[in-house]
Amino acid sequence: MSSVFMFSLIAGSVLVMIIAISVFKQHPFLVLLLVAIATGLLSGMPAEEVIATIKTGFGNILAGIGIVIIAGTIIGTILEKTGAALSMATAILKLVGEKRSVATMGITGYITGIPVFCDSGFVILSPIAKALSKQTHVSLAVMATVLSGGLYATHCLVPPTPGPIAMAGTLHADLGLTILIGLCVSVPATLAALVYAKKIASKITLHADSSESVQVDDLIAKYGKLPGVFHSFIPIILPIILITLKSIADFPSYPFGSGVVKAIVSFFGNPVTALILGVFIALTLIPTAEKGSALAWINDGITNSANILAITAAGGSFGAILAKMPIAEALSGSLLFSGLGVFLPFLLAAILKTALGSSTVSMITTSALLAPMMESLGFVSPLGKVLVLMAIGAGSMTVSHANDSYFWVVSQFSGMDTKTAYKCQTGVTGVMGITSVLVVFLLSLFIH
DSSP: OOHHHHHHHHHHHHHHHHIIIIISOOOHHHHHHHHHHHHHHHTTOOHHHHHHHHHHHHHHHIIIIIHHHHHHHHHHHHHHHHTHHHHHHHHHHHHHOGGGHHHHHHHHHHHHTTTSOHHHHHHHHHHHHHHHHHHHTOOHHHHHHHHHHHHHHHHHHSTTSHHHHHHHHHHTOOHHHHHHHHHHHHHHHHHHHHHHHHHTGGGSOOOOOHHHHHHHHHHHHHHSSOOOHHHHHHHHHHHHHHHHHHHHHTSTTOTTOSSHHHHHHHHHHSHHHHHHHHHHHHHTTSOGGGGGGHHHHHHHHHHHHHHHHHHHHHHHHHHHHHHTSOHHHHHHHHHTTOOOTTHHHHHHHHHHHHHHOOHHHHHHHHHHHHGGGHHHHTOOSHHHHHHHHHHHHHHTTSOOOTTOHHHHHHHHHHTOOHHHHIIIIIHHHHHHHHHHHHHHHHHHHHHO
């Protein structure tokens, strides 16, 4: 299969998917699976291998984030129905003011994205985004876009998330310097997300389900007060703290050692364990008079997660088919000596990210491709290696679309249709990636 045919096939597959979902209003689950099958067959893959790959990709996504999505949806449902989400939003607005609520959402995502996977972070924080949207009458599209951007910036650029750590190891980059430069580069990326959310996403009218507001108002009238602020935040804050501790424990320096303490921290800091604990803490928010509704509310959360799981997993199937193609080899052969400087790693990572869907896979693959080329590219100093790493991270943001599980997590938890998600999620990740690589380029002029 020639490189031209392969990239034409990928581009055609994405285009067909967009048209089928956005124009002909077909369900993303069916479209993703059908496009994945067609792409696999047209690429020359044996029919049995196509089906096996689709099943594997589907299952791997569910294994990775399935429980997290279900647990997060249950927590979100309980926070909404008990009025805890409203309590959190009210506390935030008193602290920062209504005019700064959008920026606060972006900063929250930025900080949370350092230790927490962006998928998990968005699931955990989406109830706050919805509650703030209701309180401030700001479109949920704005809150979701800036939250997604804040999470994504540090997820792609700042250790200890797996992608940047893996790149640092592959490129032999200093981890401390990577964290420092990553924090610097991710700030303009987050600011770009904030501007995009206010200028572009604000034109989209999107609100959380109005029925949730009615339920909260009914509870306030019935019980006379909202849950306490501290109690309301704990189901969200505790999982973040636990996951953060696990990230710290996994640092190469092993700050918690390598024995029992690390094992305990790693167990409770696993997103699955942390979110399940969050569910049980959320259950304590349910007033005594409503304890009989606990089972129904959990069922609501599980039911609400079904559509998200199906679409996200189908996206994993499509990504698995694309991962079987020799994309990386084709790219390394055609762009090796193009003299693009830091834009070379950016373009390699961006093409892989757009084609494969996974930022982490894009980071790991691109850094492995470039590791033998670092001397010929002229990036041999400690800062030079980190700049290449940052350029790859910027490319791995560009762009999040239908073959990326994060695209579906953001769209489904925010109630966006696919067309809106392309405007918000795909648009903001494109702007963030370009902003980040321009910052890296400017840094390379002064410190490389």
